[in-house]
Amino acid sequence: MSYIKKPLxxxxxxxxxxxxxxxxxxxxxxxxxxxxxxxxxxxxAIVRAFFELDTPPxxxxxxxxxxxxxxxxxxxxxxxxxxxxxxxxxxxxxxxxAAANRKLAYIGVxxxxxxxxxxxxxxxxxxxxNVKMLYIIENNGVYGLTKGQFSASADMGSxxxxxxxxxxxxxxxxxxxxxxxxxxxxxxxxxxKTQLVPILKAGLLHEGFALIxxxxxxxxxxxHEGSTKSxxxxxxxxxxxxxxxxxPAAAExxxxxxxxxxxxxxxxxxxxxHLRKMAADYDPTDRTRAMAMLRERxxxxxxxxxxxxxxxxxxxxxxxxxxxxxxxxxxxxFDDLCPGHDALERLQAAYR
Amino acid sequence: MQHExxxxxxxxxxxxxxEVRDRTNDFAFKLANVNGTGSASANGLIMQAIFxxxxxxxxxxxxxxxxxxxxxxxxxxVNAKGHTARTSVYDLIVAMNAETYARDIREVRPGGYxxxxxxWPLSPALARDDVTFLGVPYAQLCNENFTEVRERTxxxxxxxxxxxxxxxxxxxxxxxxMLKEKFSRKPALxxxxxxxxxxxxxxxxxxxxxxxxxxxxxxxxxKGSILIDGNTATALGxxxxxxxxxxxxxxxxxxxxxDGFKAFxxxxxxxxxxxxxxYCILQAEDELAAMGMVIGAAWNGARAFTxxxxxxxxLMSELIGLAYYAEVPAVIVDVxxxxxxxxxxxxxxxxxxxxCAYASHGDTKHxxxxxxxxxxxxxxxxxxxDLAEKLQTPVFLLSDLDIGMNDWVxxxxxxxxSYKPDRGRVLSKEELLALPTPKYYRYSPEDEHGxxxxxxxxxxxxxxxxxxxxxxxxxxxxxxxxxEYQEVMDxxxxxxxxxxxxxxxxxxxxxxEATFGVVTVGGCDPAVREALETLEERGVHGDFLRxxxxxxxxxVEAFLAEHEIVYVVEQNRDAQLRSLLILETSVPKEKxxxxxxxxxxxxxxxxxxxxxxxx
Ligand SMILES: Cc1ncc(C[n+]2csc(CCOP(=O)(O)OP(=O)(O)O)c2C)c(N)n1
Ligand code: SF4
Numbered sequence: 001m002s003y004i005k006k007p008l009x010x011x012x013x014x015x016x017x018x019x020x021x022x023x024x025x026x027x028x029x030x031x032x033x034x035x036x037x038x039x040x041x042x043x044x045a046i047v048r049a050f051f052e053l054d055t056p057p058x059x060x061x062x063x064x065x066x067x068x069x070x071x072x073x074x075x076x077x078x079x080x081x082x083x084x085x086x087x088x089x090x091x092x093x094x095x096x097x098a099a100a101n102r103k104l105a106y107i108g109v110x111x112x113x114x115x116x117x118x119x120x121x122x123x124x125x126x127x128x129x130n131v132k133m134l135y136i137i138e139n140n141g142v143y144g145l146t147k148g149q150f151s152a153s154a155d156m157g158s159x160x161x162x163x164x165x166x167x168x169x170x171x172x173x174x175x176x177x178x179x180x181x182x183x184x185x186x187x188x189x190x191x192x193k194t195q196l197v198p199i200l201k202a203g204l205l206h207e208g209f210a211l212i213x214x215x216x217x218x219x220x221x222x223x224h225e226g227s228t229k230s231x232x233x234x235x236x237x238x239x240x241x242x243x244x245x246x247x248p249a250a251a252e253x254x255x256x257x258x259x260x261x262x263x264x265x266x267x268x269x270x271x272x273x274h275l276r277k278m279a280a281d282y283d284p285t286d287r288t289r290a291m292a293m294l295r296e297r298x299x300x301x302x303x304x305x306x307x308x309x310x311x312x313x314x315x316x317x318x319x320x321x322x323x324x325x326x327x328x329x330x331x332x333x334f335d336d337l338c339p340g341h342d343a344l345e346r347l348q349a350a351y352r
Numbered sequence: 353m354q355h356e357x358x359x360x361x362x363x364x365x366x367x368x369x370x371e372v373r374d375r376t377n378d379f380a381f382k383l384a385n386v387n388g389t390g391s392a393s394a395n396g397l398i399m400q401a402i403f404x405x406x407x408x409x410x411x412x413x414x415x416x417x418x419x420x421x422x423x424x425x426x427x428x429x430v431n432a433k434g435h436t437a438r439t440s441v442y443d444l445i446v447a448m449n450a451e452t453y454a455r456d457i458r459e460v461r462p463g464g465y466x467x468x469x470x471x472w473p474l475s476p477a478l479a480r481d482d483v484t485f486l487g488v489p490y491a492q493l494c495n496e497n498f499t500e501v502r503e504r505t506x507x508x509x510x511x512x513x514x515x516x517x518x519x520x521x522x523x524x525x526x527x528x529x530m531l532k533e534k535f536s537r538k539p540a541l542x543x544x545x546x547x548x549x550x551x552x553x554x555x556x557x558x559x560x561x562x563x564x565x566x567x568x569x570x571x572x573x574x575k576g577s578i579l580i581d582g583n584t585a586t587a588l589g590x591x592x593x594x595x596x597x598x599x600x601x602x603x604x605x606x607x608x609x610x611d612g613f614k615a616f617x618x619x620x621x622x623x624x625x626x627x628x629x630x631y632c633i634l635q636a637e638d639e640l641a642a643m644g645m646v647i648g649a650a651w652n653g654a655r656a657f658t659x660x661x662x663x664x665x666x667l668m669s670e671l672i673g674l675a676y677y678a679e680v681p682a683v684i685v686d687v688x689x690x691x692x693x694x695x696x697x698x699x700x701x702x703x704x705x706x707x708c709a710y711a712s713h714g715d716t717k718h719x720x721x722x723x724x725x726x727x728x729x730x731x732x733x734x735x736x737x738d739l740a741e742k743l744q745t746p747v748f749l750l751s752d753l754d755i756g757m758n759d760w761v762x763x764x765x766x767x768x769x770s771y772k773p774d775r776g777r778v779l780s781k782e783e784l785l786a787l788p789t790p791k792y793y794r795y796s797p798e799d800e801h802g803x804x805x806x807x808x809x810x811x812x813x814x815x816x817x818x819x820x821x822x823x824x825x826x827x828x829x830x831x832x833x834x835x836e837y838q839e840v841m842d843x844x845x846x847x848x849x850x851x852x853x854x855x856x857x858x859x860x861x862x863x864x865e866a867t868f869g870v871v872t873v874g875g876c877d878p879a880v881r882e883a884l885e886t887l888e889e890r891g892v893h894g895d896f897l898r899x900x901x902x903x904x905x906x907x908v909e910a911f912l913a914e915h916e917i918v919y920v921v922e923q924n925r926d927a928q929l930r931s932l933l934i935l936e937t938s939v940p941k942e943k944x945x946x947x948x949x950x951x952x953x954x955x956x957x958x959x960x961x962x963x964x965x966x967x
Contacts, residue, residue, distance in 0.1 A: 056813075080809070081818075082818040092642075096644060099634060101652045103810065104810050122640070122644070329596040348578050
């Protein structure tokens, strides 16, 4: 937590990516969140993912709603356009943005309050439309910014800071997304960067809507005993169901992965995602079985994590479904949009 | 036929004695039907035939808020002088809905006519001896001449078109020509329609004295005009303006804006070979999302719009405030219906004026354009996109059900191919790199209109900025410092004031002997003009002004200053336009006298005349 500006100088020995940029070039302004907030770790993972993907920052649009989590787009990718919109409305705004310009990469950051209450409808419909974007729910089970009320993801019986138990059943974004037909569903933990970074990278390259529910403890209002979204609880209960490794197109190493337990998925740009199944009977491309498996594990009190479901075809992506031109609509010249004088004259014959 | 007289409940019947005057090209009739029986096409046929005879005509659909089975009415007024506002003085009624006979028959003026289906006898209780009953056994004729059940029902309506052709002396060649155009690819339908028309026509010629005193004579008054509804024209305007993203949620009476947009885009913006579309239509999950999508698309540089009605504006208000404060262009088409709440979805009103002018919480003020007819729907739609981008702000196109869903005779739409969209201040990559400052700042420096240059995502890293609906300073950074916040808010107010020189000016018509002024808006136009002309014939003279935009231009201020008394005519209970004039000009409020009509039907001239004549 610091309000000072970051120094612009960087160490000459910092590693550069293919664009000649260092990881510092993917950072944003200093975070103003509480020290230890899970959201800051996610920010760091996002920075790393974009750096490793060699993404030109200005080709990214980062959007959010309102909440502590929704503040984070300011803390990564200063070189990208950002939109900190209104509470719960990020998905709708991102959908419109994606409609206008399909060549940018879209990353939406939201909270469990933002996404699962006020924005539930918008998020669900962005899933249905299969808008090509990475949608991150920074899930802490509480409303951080408005000081600790239970959110819709708070588990039944989990305790507030004052010890009050939550009486309502939670909305699980992962189960919701799966049942809505999401084509990429993952869960991770802000404290597990090794798992999170490859999932973020895979999500960014996914040809459609990629949902990542990231348990992100709120140190100020929800990191105590009795909370099911605390660091301690998550560390204890997290079970990686699928280990995700992301391999760029040019550098595939298959030797590490024994046959039989690995699913290989090739993204539209040729990169590969390896899904190493920790549970032998888990098939991350079978929606029904994925749901059944998740239910079982969750009933047993576990927090299954990893890239839980993936449909790599991209067939239902919004623009594909709408048959939009491949040129981004913002780049279509006006002359190709306006039918002109003669067409109007001809058309008006029908209104005589 | 001898019937007992039934007292008329019609409130606005004109003084008797008028039936002796010549009613050629000057009368009104009403068609009473059952919703869902295909009467719309029959009524449209008559309306279009009159239009093609060169006679000014208007048709008003008075339909219920349901899909099938309920009563529906269609009113047609022909007037050689071009007065096409609604009138409820009916010279003839076509009574095709037995359930509404009692009311429909009462509404005909003394000396008028009732055309009805004489297959079944009329109840004696419905009788009036001051009107002439014309009975045609439509059901019987159709049963004898058509075999299929559906055809028998549908053709009853087409048959009364034939009767009206005979009674009004409509040019039969025009009607046949229209059928040929309409059914060029469906010869069987063409044949049954022509047959039905002949049935109705021949029966009339055999049994009645044709034509009636109110009849039609060809004129030359609709040359260069088209017959079109406002929503179709709005949709065309959006296509011509180059809008590529439309996001909406279905609502009466604005749905046909998007239907039209989609149809025109399919014709003009779809690659014939590949099927690829140069547009994206998003049917949103609700109006909140629709507005969000428009903002997202416009933020990314597309010309984007939504179309809705009052209930939708209520929901969109949150994000309209965001667009205002973050300075994102957006075009919002509001086709007004009757409020509050769900109100009367299929009736017309001008009840959203104040809501649109100030939509959302905090200090917000928007640019609102008020078309009065389909021609203006087209041109002002294009203007709305130019203004939204020039001023980087939401712009409302505030139409209503009467303009949007009824057919109007208007001058042909004009398009100048030299038109270039005004994209406002958008920095290109080159301009960004050439900036004198090392960094680009979103909200400064401003130009003479109070507008700062924006940049689009994906153009260059130097143009990146953070858009936020939270407090920000002139550089775009987050702030809670009073002076910095106020500086931006003051500039936004300046921008709104500057808009008054950019919006379309009011339409003003002055009379040398005028003793008062009348200010009106939107679809009230024809009724107010007719009222002023009628009053002039009686020696009462008034000046006319129709506002076409908010903020009000200097000409509005001047007009208000010039007149001792100004009547403000509008269609809502609370005199919203009058309130806006009081709030936003320096006119003393005592000067402004309000004339309102808000029952849900289009305004009539007599309502204006009565308002002015009253002390
Ligand atoms: C329309 C509206 N209602 C309420 C609020 C107040 N509000 C701000 S953030 C927030 C909840 C944030 O919770 P979450 O999305 O979980 O984010 P967190 O702060 O926990 O990261 C609420 C209710 C608002 N900004 N706008
Ligand atoms: S209140 Fe909670 S969610 Fe918000 S910044 Fe602090 S720790 Fe993070």
